[in-house]
Amino acid sequence: MSKKVKYYYDTESLAYKKIKPKKGRKFGYAALFLLSSALFGFLCFVILLNTPYFETPKDRLQAREIENLKLRYEILNKKMDQLDEVLVSLEERDNNLYRVYFNSSPIPSEQRKAGFGGVNRYKELEGYDNSELVINTTKRVDMISKQLAIQSKSLDEILTLAKGKEKLLAAIPAIQPVKNEDLKRMASGFGYRNDPFTKIRKFHYGMDFTAKTGTPVYASGDGVVYKADNSMSGYGNLIIIKHGFGYETYYAHLSKYKVRAGQKVKRGDIIGLVGSTGRSEAPHLHYEVHKDGEPINPINFYYGSISAEEYIAISKIANQENQALD
CATH class of the missing domain: 1.20.1270 (Substrate Binding Domain Of Dnak; Chain:A; Domain 2)
Incomplete structure (x- = not known):
């Protein structure tokens, strides 16, 4: 399709003549088009930079x-x-x-x-x-x-x-205070038991070992004799050994002392003899273990003197709610 040709009427020649566009105007139109295109392209570029769909190498x-x-x-x-x-x-x-x-x-x-x-x-x-x-x-x-x-x-x-391991191991009360061959029986354990005098159920804070009067009683760990007298009510002739590391052991109802207060003893030393002094129904040793001032079950501390089978047997007896001897 040919480009439209525009004419104008020339009054001097009284005729129609073609209108010829000026060359400068063509260049102006072209420059304006290029400028607007550049601005539009720059605007699109800025918009793309701020959208997640366009990433620069740095992004x-x-x-x-x-x-x-x-x-x-x-x-x-x-x-x-x-x-x-x-x-x-x-x-x-x-x-x-x-x-x-x-x-x-x-x-x-x-x-x-x-x-x-x-x-x-x-x-x-x-x-x-x-x-x-x-x-x-x-x-x-x-x-x-x-x-x-x-x-x-x-x-x-x-x-x-x-x-201080060696001192600790030596101090822990780790053996029975009466040898098995000297025992008649283990009469009563740690826990609630019937009082032999009042017949009322009360807590028994140690273990009772029945044996003949005069049977040797052994220190269950190294320590120092803190008390060897009968000043504590109900215990009769009593020995208390302080072992250190918070441990103390009580040996009650003795017939005779073999140590004195302030004396150092070793585990296995004879410290007294079984008796029935104080609040006692028959010859026996009442034995307690204290840790940091609180009585604890002595049965957990016999690993140094009895076998596994003996431990099981004595545990069964100790856990029976029978009558205590003191």
């Missing part, structure tokens, strides 16, 4: 770095999971083996896993796209660091206790 690099950091945090958290398992195992052994062995109180779980109160320690990590991941991971690192510090301190304490 792609930053995105890869963020994903890489996320992966590293995930790996770090998995390693902390493994570290948590090791810590739990170590804490269990510390509380239930090491500290028990050395007669030290276990560290409460609340103390081991206590959080960090007060000021928000992680405020500077807030406000970012991945703040939750970073804050949670940082909290875990801080918590594990605290648990490790507590465990390290505990092991230092255990090490200190271990240095």
